[in-house]
Amino acid sequence: MRNRFVKWCASFFVFLFYSSVLFGVQETASLLEEDTILVLEPHTAERYVSITGQLQRCLFNKNAENPELGTGHYWILKMDSKSFEIACSTPVHCAFESPLSIRNSLRSHELALTGSYDEKWLHQHMHQTVTLSGYLWHAHTAHHPTPIMMDTEPWFKNTSPCNE
Amino acid sequence: MNQKSETSPRVFVRAQSGPPNCGDPEPMFTVQYFDEQGNMTIRGSGSRAWRCNNPGNLRASKYSTSKQRRCIGTAGHQQDQYAVYPDYATGHEALVVMLKGGIYSPLSLREAMKRYDPANVKYIDTIISKTNLDPEQKIRSLNDRDFEKFWKAIEETEKWKVGQEDFIEKWYITGIRMKRGIIQEYRIHQNGHDVWISKEQAIALTQELRIHAIVVHHSNGTVYLRPEYHAKPFREMVC
Numbered sequence: 304m305r306n307r308f309v310k311w312c313a314s315f316f317v318f319l320f321y322s323s324v325l326f327g328v329q330e331t332a333s334l335l336e337e338d339t340i341l342v343l344e345p346h347t348a349e350r351y352v353s354i355t356g357q358l359q360r361c362l363f364n365k366n367a368e369n370p371e372l373g374t375g376h377y378w379i380l381k382m383d384s385k386s387f388e389i390a391c392s393t394p395v396h397c398a399f400e401s402p403l404s405i406r407n408s409l410r411s412h413e414l415a416l417t418g419s420y421d422e423k424w425l426h427q428h429m430h431q432t433v434t435l436s437g438y439l440w441h442a443h444t445a446h447h448p449t450p451i452m453m454d455t456e457p458w459f460k461n462t463s464p465c466n467e
Numbered sequence: 468m469n470q471k472s473e474t475s476p477r478v479f480v481r482a483q484s485g486p487p488n489c490g491d492p493e494p495m496f497t498v499q500y501f502d503e504q505g506n507m508t509i510r511g512s513g514s515r516a517w518r519c520n521n522p523g524n525l526r527a528s529k530y531s532t533s534k535q536r537r538c539i540g541t542a543g544h545q546q547d548q549y550a551v552y553p554d555y556a557t558g559h560e561a562l563v564v565m566l567k568g569g570i571y572s573p574l575s576l577r578e579a580m581k582r583y584d585p586a587n588v589k590y591i592d593t594i595i596s597k598t599n600l601d602p603e604q605k606i607r608s609l610n611d612r613d614f615e616k617f618w619k620a621i622e623e624t625e626k627w628k629v630g631q632e633d634f635i636e637k638w639y640i641t642g643i644r645m646k647r648g649i650i651q652e653y654r655i656h657q658n659g660h661d662v663w664i665s666k667e668q669a670i671a672l673t674q675e676l677r678i679h680a681i682v683v684h685h686s687n688g689t690v691y692l693r694p695e696y697h698a699k700p701f702r703e704m705v706c
Contacts, residue, residue: 334530334568345569363586364494375586397570397582399528409546417585443531443565445515445524445549445625446584458582459573 338401341441343394349457350393354414355434356380358425361415363448377448378416378425380435387412390439390451396458397440400450405441408450415448418455477502482519482540482551488512488631494544498551505637505679513630518542520552522622523562536561563618572607576617579606583621594620639679640669640694642706650691650701653678666692 333342343349359379365372382390391402405411416425420435437453477500485497488511497511498518510518519542525531527541531550538561540551552558565571571579580591595602597620600613609617641661642654653669654661655678664672670690673680680692694700 334565334570336533336535338529365587377586399530401529404529417582440582441528442526443528444526444583445547446586447526452585454585458570 333398335398335401338403339398341392341394341401342398343396349396349438349459351436352389352393352439352453353434353436354380354382354386354389354453355432356382356386356412356414358428358431358433360425360429361448378420379413379449380416380433380453382412382414383432386414390414393439395439395441397443399441399443405450410449413449415452416454417452420455476554477506477508479508479539479553482542482553484542484544485509485511494547496542496544498542500539500551500553505676507635507637507676509633509635511631511633514626514628515549516558516622516625516627517629519549519558520555521550521558521561522555522625522627523558523565524625525550525558525561525565530565531561536564559618559622562621566606566614566618566621573605575603575605576600577602590624593624597623635677637677637679638672640692640701640704642704643701644706653692654704654706 333339335342357380359381360376361379362374362376365375380386391405400408416435416437418437420437435453437455438457440452440454440458442448442450442452479500480503481501483499485499487493487495487497491512495512495515496518497509500508500510502508516522516524521531527543527548527550530536532538532541536550537552537557538550539553541548542551543549550558550561552561566579571582574582576594577591580594581588584590591602594600594617598613598616600609600617606614606617636658638655638657640653641656643650644652644654644663650666652663652665654663655669655672669678669680669692670682672678673682673692678692679695679698681695683691683693685691692701
């Protein structure tokens with residue numbers, strides 16, 4: 304009886320060891336060690352989502368600390384509640400946040416557009432409620448104005464980014 | 468009261484935003500660094516990357532502020548918050564780990580810089596002019612020398628400009644004078660010598676985080692000081 308228990312413990316620890324090795328291999332693809340709910344599995348195609356919100360144009364200083372360098376602009380969608388839930392729950396390849404950290408952000412309900420959205424069309428529909436589609440990704444540098452961004456292209460052009 | 472920082476490096480354990488220096492624009496927040504003794508070092512002016520020890524100008528995110536990245540705080544202006552690291556090496560590591568990780572390394576240099584700064588279409592041109600690398604090359608295929616050129620070009624473009632650093636020592640109370648059982652004066656060890664200050668001055672300095680003590684607001688309206696946890700009781704310091 305005792306031997307059987309010892310054998311079971313040994314098998315359990317071996318199982319734990321190989322599980323940790325396996326999960327360790329999977330985790331190297333993500334920069335996040337915890338709260339990885341929004342990390343998309345490698346080799347998985349990104350979701351093409353549709354986001355609805357009020358379209359606005361925002362000006363920014365090209366260098367916030369050096370206004371002499373002039374200004375630029377970017378477009379944002381002020382998301383409606385349904386789209387906000389999509390933004391907070393869609394796993395992405397470029398994952399730097401968790402649903403909670405997105406919700407806690409001051410600009411949580413705003414989504415900046417990047418990529419090749421039609422500038423002329425955007426100007427024509429400024430301040431209107433529109434629905435745009437694209438691929439979501441998370442802000443991580445000083446040049447990303449909102450916690451969630453949306454691009455016309457996926458982060459990885461093919462579905463197998465980790466061609467190791 | 469402010470002194471120039473000493474040459475020996477300090478180990479910072481905590482950091483937070485501070486107001487901009489006089490004459491600097493509003494977004495140019497200062498960064499207050501605290502060592503284990505509670506002494507404060509204020510970085511102002513210069514570039515944001517230098518003030519935050521964050522050469523990649525990484526935003527405060529789950530990644531950049533994680534324990535693994537040894538972030539000691541965040542600082543910024545309004546909704547723009549950035550990770551603060553204890554030194555350049557730690558902040559640099561955060562950038563390099565991100566570039567070498569599964570998110571950036573499969574991208575070409577061109578794709579990577581489009582994402583790094585979407586509003587600046589010329590960022591890749593700047594990187595190529597500094598490095599002479601092939602913009603279509605994947606980051607993970609760069610050898611060590613080329614990868615070093617790459618991150619150096621990014622850090623140079625993000626600007627590492629040294630500004631002003633002020634060291635503000637936090638003083639210890641080394642003695643008290645009492646009159647009719649009430650503390651009237653405190654002796655503090657300031658800049659290598661002892662100075663007596665009034666109770667009111669001591670309270671004001673403690674509220675400015677300049678003295679190791681705790682301000683207590685009694686329910687009857689009186690305000691007084693008590694020692695920090697595990698510090699020597701004041702009654703043992705009577706002079």
